[in-house]
Amino acid sequence: MQKRLKPTLREKKRYMLTGGSSKEAIEKAILEFIGVLGYAKAGIKFVKTDRTKQGEIILAVNREKLNEIRASLMFKNIDIKRVSGTMKGLRR
Numbered sequence: 001m002q003k004r005l006k007p008t009l010r011e012k013k014r015y016m017l018t019g020g021s022s023k024e025a026i027e028k029a030i031l032e033f034i035g036v037l038g039y040a041k042a043g044i045k046f047v048k049t050d051r052t053k054q055g056e057i058i059l060a061v062n063r064e065k066l067n068e069i070r071a072s073l074m075f076k077n078i079d080i081k082r083v084s085g086t087m088k089g090l091r092r
Helices: 023-042 063-075 087-091
Strands: 013-019 045-050 056-062 079-084
Touching: 013 063, 013 087, 023 056, 023 063, 056 063, 063 079, 079 087
Parallel strands: none
Antiparallel strands: 013 056, 013 079, 045 056
């Protein structure tokens, strides 16, 4: 049985709602801007890809790398609709 990490040691995430783009386009934009090492440090996870709502995609991103991810997406004109600390906050 493994011990759980203390909350202070866990990676803090922010959830980002993007629209009008595909998963591949987002990955390519981030890799092009910050590279493979930056992508790994950002700890990006595609939480939900909802094709019924104009191609909205929810990403989980490390809090410390949020500005770099935002810059890389804005560089390729990918729309960032909202950023929140919780999934519930994105739906408001």
